[in-house]
Amino acid sequence: MIASAPCLTSLQTPALILDERKMQRNIGRLADHLSPKGVTLRPHLKTVKSTEIARRLLTGGFGPATVSTLAEAEVFAGMGVRDITYAVGITPQKLDRVAAIRAGGCDLTVILDSVEQASAVVEACQRLGQTIPALIELDCDGHRSGVCAGDPVLIEIGNILHKGAELRGVLTHAGESYEVYGKPAHTKFAEQERSAAVRAAEMLRSAGLPCPVVSIGSTPTAHAIENTEGITEVRAGVYAFFDLVQAGIGVCDVDDIALSVLTTVIGHQREKGWIITDAGWMALSQDRGTASQKVDQGYGVVCDQAGNVMTDLIVIKTNQEHGIIACRTDSKAALPDLPLGTLLRILPNHACAVAAQYSAYHVIPSEPAAPVKVWPRFGGW
Amino acid sequence: MIASAPCLTSLQTPALILDERKMQRNIGRLADHLSPKGVTLRPHLKTVKSTEIARRLLTGGFGPATVSTLAEAEVFAGMGVRDITYAVGITPQKLDRVAAIRAGGCDLTVILDSVEQASAVVEACQRLGQTIPALIELDCDGHRSGVCAGDPVLIEIGNILHKGAELRGVLTHAGESYEVYGKPAHTKFAEQERSAAVRAAEMLRSAGLPCPVVSIGSTPTAHAIENTEGITEVRAGVYAFFDLVQAGIGVCDVDDIALSVLTTVIGHQREKGWIITDAGWMALSQDRGTASQKVDQGYGVVCDQAGNVMTDLIVIKTNQEHGIIACRTDSKAALPDLPLGTLLRILPNHACAVAAQYSAYHVIPSEPAAPVKVWPRFGGW
Numbered sequence: 001m002i003a004s005a006p007c008l009t010s011l012q013t014p015a016l017i018l019d020e021r022k023m024q025r026n027i028g029r030l031a032d033h034l035s036p037k038g039v040t041l042r043p044h045l046k047t048v049k050s051t052e053i054a055r056r057l058l059t060g061g062f063g064p065a066t067v068s069t070l071a072e073a074e075v076f077a078g079m080g081v082r083d084i085t086y087a088v089g090i091t092p093q094k095l096d097r098v099a100a101i102r103a104g105g106c107d108l109t110v111i112l113d114s115v116e117q118a119s120a121v122v123e124a125c126q127r128l129g130q131t132i133p134a135l136i137e138l139d140c141d142g143h144r145s146g147v148c149a150g151d152p153v154l155i156e157i158g159n160i161l162h163k164g165a166e167l168r169g170v171l172t173h174a175g176e177s178y179e180v181y182g183k184p185a186h187t188k189f190a191e192q193e194r195s196a197a198v199r200a201a202e203m204l205r206s207a208g209l210p211c212p213v214v215s216i217g218s219t220p221t222a223h224a225i226e227n228t229e230g231i232t233e234v235r236a237g238v239y240a241f242f243d244l245v246q247a248g249i250g251v252c253d254v255d256d257i258a259l260s261v262l263t264t265v266i267g268h269q270r271e272k273g274w275i276i277t278d279a280g281w282m283a284l285s286q287d288r289g290t291a292s293q294k295v296d297q298g299y300g301v302v303c304d305q306a307g308n309v310m311t312d313l314i315v316i317k318t319n320q321e322h323g324i325i326a327c328r329t330d331s332k333a334a335l336p337d338l339p340l341g342t343l344l345r346i347l348p349n350h351a352c353a354v355a356a357q358y359s360a361y362h363v364i365p366s367e368p369a370a371p372v373k374v375w376p377r378f379g380g381w
Numbered sequence: 382m383i384a385s386a387p388c389l390t391s392l393q394t395p396a397l398i399l400d401e402r403k404m405q406r407n408i409g410r411l412a413d414h415l416s417p418k419g420v421t422l423r424p425h426l427k428t429v430k431s432t433e434i435a436r437r438l439l440t441g442g443f444g445p446a447t448v449s450t451l452a453e454a455e456v457f458a459g460m461g462v463r464d465i466t467y468a469v470g471i472t473p474q475k476l477d478r479v480a481a482i483r484a485g486g487c488d489l490t491v492i493l494d495s496v497e498q499a500s501a502v503v504e505a506c507q508r509l510g511q512t513i514p515a516l517i518e519l520d521c522d523g524h525r526s527g528v529c530a531g532d533p534v535l536i537e538i539g540n541i542l543h544k545g546a547e548l549r550g551v552l553t554h555a556g557e558s559y560e561v562y563g564k565p566a567h568t569k570f571a572e573q574e575r576s577a578a579v580r581a582a583e584m585l586r587s588a589g590l591p592c593p594v595v596s597i598g599s600t601p602t603a604h605a606i607e608n609t610e611g612i613t614e615v616r617a618g619v620y621a622f623f624d625l626v627q628a629g630i631g632v633c634d635v636d637d638i639a640l641s642v643l644t645t646v647i648g649h650q651r652e653k654g655w656i657i658t659d660a661g662w663m664a665l666s667q668d669r670g671t672a673s674q675k676v677d678q679g680y681g682v683v684c685d686q687a688g689n690v691m692t693d694l695i696v697i698k699t700n701q702e703h704g705i706i707a708c709r710t711d712s713k714a715a716l717p718d719l720p721l722g723t724l725l726r727i728l729p730n731h732a733c734a735v736a737a738q739y740s741a742y743h744v745i746p747s748e749p750a751a752p753v754k755v756w757p758r759f760g761g762w
Contacts (some may be wrong), residue, residue: 012451012475014762046701062668068702070393081706083651088659089647092722095392113648116721145648145657173701194513266470267494276526278469282737283762286667319556320427321449322468322525322732324479341473352701356663356738359761381395381664 005191007372008305008362009343013264016282016358017345018375019307022258023240027057030222030239037228042066042085042215044237045342050361051079052375057240066235070097071380074163077106084213085109085238087235089137091116095124109168109213113137113147118157122164131191133166140196141189143175147198149203158209169213172202177220181294182250186224189360193221198230208270221252240308241351244301248293253328254301254309260345261354262362265338274372275325279346281318285353299356300346301324307345310336315346388753389686389743390724394645395664397739398726400688400758402747403639404621408438409621411603418609423447423466423596425618428733431742432460433756438621447616451478453762458487466490466596468552468616470518470526471498476505479513490549490594494518494528499538503545514549515542517585521577522712524556530577530584539590550594551581554616558601562675563631567605574602576754579611597647601632625682627635629674635682635690641726642681642735643743644704646719654716656706660727662699666734680704681727691717696727 008017043057046068055061057335064083067073073084074097078116082105086098090110097120101108112118112134121134136157147154161167177189195218203209217235225234241259242252263279281299290297302325303312313335317324323346327333338344348354355361356379365372389398396425415422419620427449435457436442445464448454454465455478463486467479481491491501495514502515517538528535542548558570565704574597582592598616606615621642623633644660663679671678683694683706693714695729698705704727708714719725736742737760744754 012478012762072619091394091645091659093645097393114721117648120721139650142653142701145650264474266472267498269520269526270521276470278472281734282667286669286734287662288667317398319525324525333554340495340501340743351545351660353667357760379738381393 008262008364011262011362013262013343014279015262015362016355017260017262018241018363020363021060021259023053023258024056024366026239026242026252026256026258030236031167032225034234037225039228039231040064040233042233042235043240044068044235044236045072045076047237047355049379050375050377051075053240054079054081062087064233066237069381070094070101073106073108075378076086077101077104081106083107085111085135085171087111089113089168090121090134091305092120092124095120095132096128096355099124099128099130099325102132102254103142107133109133109135111135111137111144111171112157115153115156115160118160122160125165131166131269133168134161135168135171135215136197138170138172138200140172140193141174141176143173146172149199152157154200154203155207155209158204158207163207165211167204169211169215170183170197170204170324171213171215172197173216174218174221176268177218178249180249187226190216190221190225191227192316193217194225194227194229194231208330209311219246220249220309223251226275238351243351244347244349245289245293246298248290248295248297254347257347258301259351259355260313260347263344263346265340265344267340273326273330273336277323277325277336278321279315280321282320282357284318284323284346284348285317285350285352286350286355287350290350297349300348303345303347305343389745392643392743394643394724395660396643396743397620397736397741398641398643399744400639401744403637405437407620407623407633407637407639408419409516412522414604415615418606420443420609420612421614421617423531424621425449425468425615425616426457428454428618429621430737430760431756431758434621435460435462437555445614447618450762451475451482452759454482454487454489456759458482458485458489458503462487464488465571466492466516466552468492471502471515472503473501475643476501476513477509480509480511483511483513488514490514490516491516492516492518493538494526496534496541499541499546503541506546512547514547516549516552516596517581519551519553519577519581521687522551522557523556525704527553527615530580535581535584536588536590538555539585543590548585548591550592550596551585551687552594552596553578554597555599555602558599559626559630561630562695564605567632568607569599571597571602571606572608575606575610575612576600582611600627601630603726604632619732622736624732625678625728625730626670626674629671629676630679635728638728640732640736641684641688641728644725644727646721646723646725648721656716656719657706658706658725659702660696660704661702663700663701663728663738665696665704665729666738667699668729668731670730670736678730680721681729682737684726684728686724686726
């Protein structure tokens with residue numbers, strides 16, 4: 001379904017706005033960075049959850065993809081994506097759904113980091129008469145899940161998968177790269193991902209096991225990676241939209257952020273310096289990802305209706321359906337006069353979290369003067 | 382649509398679980414508290430967003446209701462609710478939708494706190510040939526929107542509405558009551574709501590203006606109110622489900638919380654004392670409402686599959702689709718052995734925020750051994 005609305009001013013607020021031109025520029029930037037390096041880009045579709053955007057992100061519209069839920073795998077397999085990595089540790093209860101997606105013709109790969117999970121995959125393969133491929137998840141930075149690259153359990157898991165399922169390779173993600181600023185720091189994390197993955201791949205191969213896929217990536221490391229020796233693919237997700245967290249660590253500029261929330265001024269508390277809008281946390285999410293960064297952007301940076309940043313204004317507080325806009329604490333500017341009914345756009349701290357609050361994108365098209373498009377968005381598990 | 386699943390163990394996780402027996406107990410408790418006082422209860426449906434639950438919350442299934450979005454007003458008017466207050470300040474752009482809902486036979490009332498909004502309502506009444514009723518929002522605690530009870534602008538707004546629309550009365554909400562602990566403190570805030578509303582009503586009446594509705598309320602104040610003199614109705618929302626924030630300020634016990642998130646153990650980092658689950662912030666929301674309370678509950682309290690609290694365990698960290706469970710920092714207990722595939726239930730900090738992440742409730746019915754019911758839930762604006 002592609003419906004259309006003539007222009008932003010006719011929309012009911014809050015509404016999720018996507019600037020198609022900025023998104024295409026962001027998509028092109030990472031593709032241009034990685035393609036000369038000879039590695040495959042496997043975009044993570046957890047941010048976008050839209051078939052329209054997936055078609056623009058994936059190679060030929062159907063190229064390799066990453067997902068974070070089986071609902072995503074089902075929708076994208078349904079639109080014809082033929083190669084998907086489900087990048088959250090598998091549980092026994094989800095293997096029947098994995099098998100059903102694979103039976104439909106999509107090469108869906110699971111990830112795991114334990115002997116128990118590998119045995120569950122083998123059991124499912126036997127029970128369902130299928131061969132389910134799995135990547136072994138590696139922990140390269142202490143961030144979350146994964147086997148440490150040198151841990152002998154790697155071989156144990158590899159042997160179980162190789163005998164009873166399919167050992168597809170290794171995968172890692174430096175989630176800690178979001179916590180450091182600037183390209184040199186991100187390049188270091190990219191090398192940390194690379195060296196852990198390559199070391200694990202070599203360990204498996206030395207034990208006589210296959211390791212065709214060596215997968216690394218995060219948005220910061222994907223944009224900063226220099227050495228790709230030994231790796232086969234890079235994953236990244238939020239880069240299609242970008243957000244204030246990514247701008248705050250220097251991966252993009254604020255001007256690259258393609259996603260915003262359209263909101264309306266519904267009131268004022270002038271003696272407090274507050275402008276009240278209809279975009280509360282239901283519309284902006286409660287993500288405060290910039291709170292620990294050098295510049296705390298509150299619940300988002302305020303722009304005018306055309307998307308021009310109003311430098312002094314941020315959303316300082318949210319309730320369920322109310323946002324409170326005020327001048328930054330270090331600002332010397334006077335609160336601008338924004339009358340009742342004024343439309344504003346709020347740049348999000350975290351695109352994944354904000355987009356998740358909506359069932360559709362309202363898309364400002366790349367072609368000038370074309371009408372706003374509506375692209376559906378899905379959620380759930 | 383009421384589908385059914387046989388039992389919790391057959392559900393894909395994460396899933397939103399509602400204990401119908403606890404919900405009915407919570408609904409009964411507030412009704413029993415208020416009905417001898419002779420005030421109308423006007424439940425806020427922003428938490429539940431479900432027609433099945435609205436039928437159980439509202440008097441006769443169709444009684445007075447409060448909503449936070451026009452999408453809620455449209456759905457509940459569609460199921461036959463005939464008296465709704467839209468309790469977020471109105472903007473000119475939303476008045477056509479308000480008029481359409483009213484034309485469908487639902488007495489929808491808007492709220493406002495400025496001359497500009499009152500004039501916009503009058504303009505819409507003239508343009509659309511309708512009489513739209515409005516309540517004047519009062520600020521009784523500096524929390525957010527509203528006119529201060531003694532402010533002469535109240536009369537100015539009242540006159541505009543009375544001449545060109547319908548002045549229905551006054552409304553206030555002590556959002557700050559969530560920040561204090563215990564019944565005596567909540568009773569004080571209830572009195573603060575009451576005295577501000579009654580004072581404003583008297584001011585309007587002294588100026589020869591009507592004020593049939595005097596509406597106050599929040600979940601903490603509704604449960605603690607003693608003196609209801611001069612008020613006509615009380616509003617409350619989250620009480621149907623309750624949550625850890627409400628338990629933390631003493632409005633309910635942890636055992637009253639009717640909502641939880643079913644999740645599966647997907648891994649371990651045993652040397653770190655971490656159990657990893659498939660309920661990240663997408664499933665639990667990023668609400669950290671207990672962070673400023675005496676007991677910080679992280680992203681939620683862990684229960685076993687049957688709903689028994691595992692006292693030492695909370696969700697300490699979330700990523701998009703990963704939750705990390707660990708012992709509380711002050712706990713001396715050893716991490717329990719929860720093998721891969723174990724089902725757990727997480728009690729939420731904030732029921733409104735967590736429920737918003739789901740399109741359905743999986744309902745444990747009041748009748749023992751009855752199958753789990755599925756009640757759809759809607760979102761959007």
